[in-house]
Amino acid sequence: MQVHVPTSVDEAAGLLANGEGVLVAGCTGLYPHLQPDQSIISLRKAGLSGVETDGDSVRVGATTTLTELARAVPFLRESIDSIASPTIRNMATVGGNLFAPQPHGDLAVCLLALDAQVDKTGDVVTSISFKVPERWYYTKAMRRKQNSASIVTVASDGVRLALGGVAPQPVRAHAAEARLAEGDIDGAAEAALEAADPFDDAYASAWYRRRVLPVHVRRALTNAV
Numbered sequence: 225m226q227v228h229v230p231t232s233v234d235e236a237a238g239l240l241a242n243g244e245g246v247l248v249a250g251c252t253g254l255y256p257h258l259q260p261d262q263s264i265i266s267l268r269k270a271g272l273s274g275v276e277t278d279g280d281s282v283r284v285g286a287t288t289t290l291t292e293l294a295r296a297v298p299f300l301r302e303s304i305d306s307i308a309s310p311t312i313r314n315m316a317t318v319g320g321n322l323f324a325p326q327p328h329g330d331l332a333v334c335l336l337a338l339d340a341q342v343d344k345t346g347d348v349v350t351s352i353s354f355k356v357p358e359r360w361y362y363t364k365a366m367r368r369k370q371n372s373a374s375i376v377t378v379a380s381d382g383v384r385l386a387l388g389g390v391a392p393q394p395v396r397a398h399a400a401e402a403r404l405a406e407g408d409i410d411g412a413a414e415a416a417l418e419a420a421d422p423f424d425d426a427y428a429s430a431w432y433r434r435r436v437l438p439v440h441v442r443r444a445l446t447n448a449v
């Protein structure tokens with residue numbers, strides 16, 4: 225096993241393109257899947273951490289941790305607090321969360337609702353940019369109040385509506401957005417089912433996820449963060 229610690233994005237992207245190892249950021253998601261003889265390319269020193277704000281524009285370096293993002297961008301704090309535990313949030317990165325398989329990836333659901341832009345160098349995500357919305361709606365149904373994976377995650381800026389926990393990847397609920405544009409929250413809640421393709425897992429059945437999705441969409445849209 226070899227540990228590469230590139231000091232620039234170009235170096236990291238080059239190592240990755242040459243098959244020198246697997247890319248690692250906080251390693252919270254990857255760790256259980258790493259093989260003992262697998263080489264890794266750590267992004268720790270690649271200079272990709274930090275949050276820049278300019279008016280309502282936010283640019284987040286890919287290796288910024290979830291804790292750092294919550295501190296820098298207040299409207300996302302409650303959403304990020306619903307993810308894992310403080311220990312995990314201190315290590316898990318914004319870029320890594322884009323690749324978290326469902327029912328994880330709650331920040332990715334938020335970024336989808338924000339129509340965030342992802343910048344890459346080769347296959348390395350370097351930063352994520354979005355605008356601070358005027359309104360923010362978020363809810364996450366879990367088996368426990370803290371540190372539990374999503375049964376249903378709903379994020380919306382009042383125009384776009386994204387869902388987690390109810391499909392193999394985070395999805396935009398376009399039919400629900402159309403009803404929302406008409407001010408029809410009950411209609412949006414029911415229409416959200418059109419975007420759902422739920423699965424069974426240890427947290428909830430597909431049947432249950434489908435059953436409670438409209439409830440949580442309605443709950444999210446009637447409670448601005």
Ligand SMILES: Cc1cc2nc3c(=O)[nH]c(=O)nc-3n(C[C@H](O)[C@H](O)[C@H](O)COP(=O)(O)OP(=O)(O)OC[C@H]3O[C@@H](n4cnc5c(N)ncnc54)[C@H](O)[C@@H]3O)c2cc1C
Pocket residue numbers: 246247248249250251252253254255267286287306307308309312315316317318319320321322323324327328329330331347348349350371372373374
């Ligand atoms: C106990 C536990 C509970 C959790 N609970 C939740 C939860 O409630 N909600 C939730 O959303 N998530 C949850 N997670 C998942 C966690 O948020 C993700 O594991 C984390 O965000 C991944 O980030 P990382 O930096 O650790 O990525 P890593 O584990 O380092 O990498 C994960 C994947 O992303 C790739 N990757 C990482 N960075 C980049 C990059 N810059 N460019 C390209 N590819 C990249 C890696 O190659 C790898 O394939 C939980 C995880 C654990 C361990």
